[in-house]
Amino acid sequence: MMKAAAPELRRVVVLGTGGTIAGRAASAGDNIGYTAGEVDVANLLTGIDAPPGVTLVAEQVAQLDSKDMSFDVWRQLARRCIHWLDAPDVVGIVITHGTDTLEETAFFLHSVLSAQKPVVLTCAMRPATALAPDGPQNVRDAIVVAATGGSRGVTVVCAGTVHSAVDVQKVHTYRLDAFASGDAGAVGYVEEGAVRSVRDWPAAPSRLVPEAVTGDAVWPRVEIVMSHAGASGSIIDALMAQSTVDAAGPLRGLVLAATGNGTLHHAIEAAASRARAAGIEICRATRCVDGHILPRGDDRFPDAGGLSPVKARIALMLALMRTLPPAA
Numbered sequence: 001m002m003k004a005a006a007p008e009l010r011r012v013v014v015l016g017t018g019g020t021i022a023g024r025a026a027s028a029g030d031n032i033g034y035t036a037g038e039v040d041v042a043n044l045l046t047g048i049d050a051p052p053g054v055t056l057v058a059e060q061v062a063q064l065d066s067k068d069m070s071f072d073v074w075r076q077l078a079r080r081c082i083h084w085l086d087a088p089d090v091v092g093i094v095i096t097h098g099t100d101t102l103e104e105t106a107f108f109l110h111s112v113l114s115a116q117k118p119v120v121l122t123c124a125m126r127p128a129t130a131l132a133p134d135g136p137q138n139v140r141d142a143i144v145v146a147a148t149g150g151s152r153g154v155t156v157v158c159a160g161t162v163h164s165a166v167d168v169q170k171v172h173t174y175r176l177d178a179f180a181s182g183d184a185g186a187v188g189y190v191e192e193g194a195v196r197s198v199r200d201w202p203a204a205p206s207r208l209v210p211e212a213v214t215g216d217a218v219w220p221r222v223e224i225v226m227s228h229a230g231a232s233g234s235i236i237d238a239l240m241a242q243s244t245v246d247a248a249g250p251l252r253g254l255v256l257a258a259t260g261n262g263t264l265h266h267a268i269e270a271a272a273s274r275a276r277a278a279g280i281e282i283c284r285a286t287r288c289v290d291g292h293i294l295p296r297g298d299d300r301f302p303d304a305g306g307l308s309p310v311k312a313r314i315a316l317m318l319a320l321m322r323t324l325p326p327a328a
């Protein structure tokens with residue numbers, strides 16, 4: 001008698017980094033007075049069925065409140081994603097993460113990975129100990145996206161909605177559906193274990209990961225300075241004066257969180273011009289949640305298009321890394 005062929009092994013790897021999704025509070029009714037990053041990622045998978053034919057693998061990469069996200073954790077995450085994406089039987093990766101800097105980690109990974117397979121970040125607004133935690137459904141939805149053929153690139157899944165890493169932003173302090181994708185809109189929705197796409201999935205271009213990202217080099221220091229009513233250039237001048245003695249290393253770049261269509265208070269513009277003359281890379285990103293900066297003929301500094309200031313900072317850091325020698 002012929003033996004039936006062994007079913008093809010398909011794995012989804014779930015990497016844990018902490019966050020409210022792994023948070024514990026003293027009482028079930030407390031949705032804000034908890035400690036983030038306490039429950040192991042393996043425990044977050046308890047009671048969650050994998051889609052048919054899929055095996056889940058849990059790996060703890062970090063255990064922190066994402067407000068404290070560090071370059072070391074990003075470096076470690078990039079290494080683990082590269083490792084697992086290379087395995088032929090791994091169909092996708094899920095990353096459990098705090099909501100507070102989720103969009104930054106998503107954009108960072110989008111910027112460094114050649115993610116032809118899906119890398120799906122997910123989170124929760126209520127701790128694991130809550131009366132009705134939102135984490136388990138979000139994890140289940142993220143696993144569905146990671147295991148669904150046709151999904152690719154780095155996305156974020158929260159409250160049944162799939163967002164692209166480029167467009168996603170946390171827009172609410174408390175609501176379970178805390179993320180939005182601005183003008184671009186969601187990529188799709190997860191409904192009863194199935195993905196419904198409403199626009200093209202984000203392109204997942206082949207990238208050359210700078211050796212500086214995965215190696216041990218110190219990452220270039222880029223700061224964000226906001227332009228606002230009554231602004232002065234003194235923060236920029238202070239950064240310039242102090243950066244040679246600061247533990248974070250010399251200042252290499254500045255993102256100016258600009259008003260409206262990329263406009264700057266005249267004092268910020270003057271100080272940024274002095275910084276540029278001293279060799280600092282300058283970029284403008286808009287404070288507006290929606291829209292892109294539309295270039296004008298008289299712009300003094302380049303703009304980051306539709307990227308938010310925190311994402312523009314990552315883009316500038318990576319651009320600077322690509323021009324750095326690996327050991328710099």
Ligand code: SIN
Pocket residue numbers: 018019020021036064065066067097098099100101123124125
């Ligand atoms: C965090 O970002 O780690 C805490 C807040 C959250 O996950 O909602």
